[in-house]
Amino acid sequence: MTGLNNKLQVIFNHIKESIPCLQDLFRAEEIVIESLLYGKSAECGIKKGGGIACKGLVRAEVLRFLCTDSLVLSNADPRGIHIRNAVIKCGFDKDRVAKQRGDLDIDLDSTNIPFTLYLFHCFIPGGIQCRDAITKMIALPGCNVSKLKFDRIKSNGPVWLCSTKPGKNNDVIYPFICNGELSINSAVINGDLLLSGGQYGSEKIDSNFKLSVKESEIKGTLSLADSMISGEMLLTDTKTRIFKDSEKAYKSLRNYNIDGFCYERILLMDNHNLEYNNFKWRREVWVSSQKLSRTFKSQPFEQLANVLKKEGYENESINVLVSKQDSYFKHKIKQAGFIYWPFLYVQKLSWKYLAGYGYKPIRAFVFISILWVVCSFLYKSLYEEGCIGPGNPAIYWRDEYSECKKNWSKCDKKIQGYPSFIPLVYSLDVLIPFVDFKQNNNWIPYDSTTCSSMPWILYWIETVLGWLGSFFFLALASGLVKIK
16 A cells, blocks of 8 residues: 555646646645545545535646546546536636637647546536547536537547436436537547537527537447437538437537448437437428528438438338429529519429329329319219210211200210210320220310310410320439429
8 A cells, every 4th residue: 555655646746746836736736646646536626415516626737637648648547537516617827828829728649548537527618629639538518618619639549528426326417518619620539429418609699609520430329319409500511420400409400410430330319318210300401401501402411311221211212302392493583583483383293293203103194183083073064064075076077966056065965986985095195195985086175155275274284284294204203204
């Protein structure tokens, strides 16, 4: 035991001699150093009544020294630094120190930290910068930090910036809070990036907070489950294996960019951190992201659709792609001059409702079928009212059919060798332009004082819609038309 105490005293003296202006160590700092050497957890807070009455002070300069000094590292336990319930801030002249190493209290830029840095429920008013660093694992569960700058960090393990509980049987939750900025750009994390259950930015609508995870690679899970993010969120060109998302994360966002964000799986988490499969709000979020962008971005929709299809949600995948086309037409209409708006609206409505933008070709078949049946009943009614007659002019000159001209449906004499009028076949002959059932030419709308031009109007409406619906159905079914 004496040897251990001598080892601890040597480290104490070494730290005092190496850090300028450091006269003596605080009690919380001694606990941290002892825990680092012997692999224990450093409890720096004073507990009272089941809670923390006071947090011990650990100076940022001491923490940096513990992470970088060769003598300390050679004597440190592999478990690393585990600090609980501490206040960590700059202990000297902040203006002088800021000129030397930046504006944040804990400066770990360009360091190589071979052990875990675990700060539990700590208050760090000045923030942490850990750019261009190599780490084993960084965990800040339940911490309150003003800013975090982790750009170009390479972590061999997970990065936890999330809420936590003080114990397994405790219902109290310590949320992770960051109100200034959280930047993890161009980073490589060989584990999970947990942003779950945290409060990122102020709850005010005009929050200037920015959560930026751009051009990063996360080889585990990126989790936003049950988090509250205000201000701006950027996930552009970031890759992750699993994306845990929640509706709560987007309620206070005023701007977010997800173009180029790639993931292999997506899990939607509710307020109880349980997985559920309501993808409607996810489509709405992706559509809302297009409203905030000046240019249309198709990648977020296509990425979500591909993942949903692989997971077996075929219908949801198609609905996402339909939402993509809706957003595309909205952008296209905004950019076009008002003179083109009617044509674009007609194009959008016909393309959407007749074929689901090509993703639902069965709609064209259903539309043609309904049109066929409805028009058949109308033709039957018109024929019984005497509004449809033979298409051969020679029949009208024959005296034996003079009484039939008023209403051919009530004619007792049948025309020998002439096909009978069949409403279903007649409607199908008018509707489909590629076949001939010998009804369209043999029976035509009949002009009379009672019928006016109504039969011809119905005839041409069905003809035009039949051509349009047949074109969509055949083009999509044959693969001649594909949506990009």
